[in-house]
Each structure stands twice: as C-alpha cells, then as structure tokens.
Amino acid sequence: MKFQADREVFSDAISFVVRLVSPKPQLPQLSGVMIVAEGNQVTLSIFDYEVSAKVVFAAAIDLPGKVLVQARLLSEIVSKLPGDSISLSMQEARLQVVSGASKFALSSMSTSDYPEIPAMPSPTGKVSASDFAHSVAQVAIAASREEVTPVLTSVMVSASSKELTLVATDRFRVAVKHLPWEGSATQKDLLIPARVLQEIAKTFASQGDLEIAFGEGDKEVVGFSAGNKSVSSATIKGKYPAVLGLFPDNVENHAVLATHDLLDATKRVALVVDREKPLRYSFTDKELVLESIGSDVAEATEQVPCSLTGDEVVVSLRPQFLSDALSGISDANVKISFTTNPNNPNKPGPVLISAASSKTEKPDFRYLLQPNLLVS
DSSP: EEEEEHHHHHHHHHHHTTTTTTSSSSSSGGGGEEEETTTOOOEEEEHHHHHHHEEEEEEEEOOOOEEEEEEHHHHHHHHHSSSSSEEEEEEEEEEEEEEEEEEEEEOOOOOOOOOOOOOOOOOOOEHHHHHHHHHHHHTTTSSSSTSSSSGGGEEEEESSSSSEEEEOOSSEEEEEEEOOOOOOOOOOOOEEHHHHHHHHOOOOOOOOSSEEEEEEEESSSEEEEEETEEEEEEOOOOOOGGGGGGSOOOOEEEEEEHHHHHHHHHHHHHHGGGGOOOEEEEEEESSSEEEEEEOOOOOOEEEEEEESSSSEEEEEEHHHHHHHHHHHOOOOHHHEEEOSSOOOSSSSEEEEEEEETTTSSSSSEEEEEEEOTTTO
C-alpha cells in the first residue's frame, strides 16, 4: 500500500473516527483504525462490535492495500505533522508516515480477529445536524449512568414523518425534546446508548444535514451519515418505561424567572452543600428564595426576582439536576410549573421546566424533575 493525501483532509478524517474508538475495547485490534486504499480514494474505519465509523476521501494511490494500526497514536501524529501533504506506505509490516521532514513508522496490527463492519441501513430521514446535536445535549444529560438497568442508559428516539422525539430518564427526572425532520414514519422506538449518541451528535454538529437510518432485523442498528462520513451504532434491547404519560396536560400554578439568574444563583448556593444534597426553593409572588439545607460547614441564601401565578410553593430540588435543565433552556426566561402529588396532596408533585416564551401547549423541550420528598 502506498498513497499521498492532503494532510488536513487526512487529519480531519482520522480525528473523526478516533472520537468513536471504544475507551475499553474487547480486543486490542478494536483500538485500531483500518486504512484501505483502493481506486482513487482512501477509507478509514473503526468498529468495536457496537459502534462503527467510516470516512472516505480522495487520494493519489500508487499501490492499493489495507492496514490496521493504532488509531489514537496515528491521530496524534498526523495532527502535529509539519507538511501540507502526507505520504503513507507499507514497508516490512510497518506503516511509514512521512510529511515534510518528519518520518514515523507504526507497527501494523493483526486483522485476523477484526470484525466485518456492518452495512449501513437505508436512510429513514434527515435533520439539521446542529439542531440534532443541540437536542441530544438537552436530553441525554437525564439518562442514567448506572449499567444495572441498561434501557435507562439510553435515549429513546422515535419518529413521525415530520418530527423526531428524544426521551431520557434516570427515574428522578425526565427530559423530552421534539425537533422537526424530513422522513418516513416509524412505529417503533429505538434505544441508543446515551454516551454513544452524545459523541455522534457532537461529531456531526457542523455537517449541515444529517441522515438518520433506522435499521431492521434481529440486531437493530441505527445509522448516521453526512457527506463522506458515516457512523452506525447497535441499539439496546428492552422496553422503555412509559415516562411520557407523567407529563401533565396543563399546570396553572407556575413561576417565571430569568433563566441565567436562576442558574447562576443555584450554582452559587450549591457551593456549600454536598453534591447529592438538595436546596430549598421558596417561591412567592415577587421573589424566589434559595437556601442551603443541612450543612454544618457553611450556609447560603439568595433571592431571585420571579413572577408567580397561583399559590406560594416550597420545593427541595437537587441543584445539579435543576442546573442541567436550565442549561438546556435557550430562552431568556424559564417557566417552573408545580404539579400536585397524586398520592399526597400535602406534598409537592413533579416540577415541570420549560421555556417561558413557548406559544404552544407542549413546548419542544420539557424537563420533569421530582422534588426530594424526604426533606422538609
């Protein structure tokens, strides 16, 4: 194998696939990148039995061939090369990398145990890549990080002909996002690992339109592609909890506050409490009072102006969970709605968080947070 390519093009290609290399591969070979030179183009690909990524670019190929080498090492080398072009060639089981005055030799890896990359399913529809990346960031933060219940570590993705719906929950909160797309309707929900989906979304964020493909068969895969780049991921099997039914149709009792004022105040008051401890939020007709609870080391309190509709309310909320919700609100003002507890009217029900300026009955982003009922 021997070819020459533009160094920036090669660097962009290798950095794309290396972001999706498994941090803990099942086999040493799965930490590698497969380089295939054929015709007038080069294909770089990675696969770890769950996630695959592939990018194709033009190159001047003198001798076709393929090789498997350490992905992250090659990416680091290429990013620091001095020349405008890069030459790669095989010599005695080593990949020679030359650019300008720099020369490197990487040992090739055995391909005997390297799995065959699955074929990409046919596209189901397309969505703005930047909108998709923003939506995933809003929702995936609410997915569970505990592997005990795999379905809760995923983001549920479903589609109609005009809308994608993303849902995530860790039992303590639920995040839901609706975004427009052009596609065919599907009657099923795909569960995509949240960690993988976050990386995929960030990787494609600046790619224009993103095509998404919902696979079929025994081992369903979901595919993402834009331009010369594509990624596929295995989905998680299981039944996702019916969390959408937890969202109330209408809530009369609510407060409106400046989003960043509430976010900043929450972060400041949370400095004096342990990460898992809640803060007390007291909503009155003119202001919200934030207070630290149960700290022997320090105390904090802060007031934030607010407009309240309905009765005064006191809730205890985990500051990190509330901060995650507020970070997903792009509107200047946030609406905090208070539901009733169906099991005990004397205790608060879930708190519904959304943008205050939404003109629709159901905003495109909603976040339901369960108050800590063990704290008075």
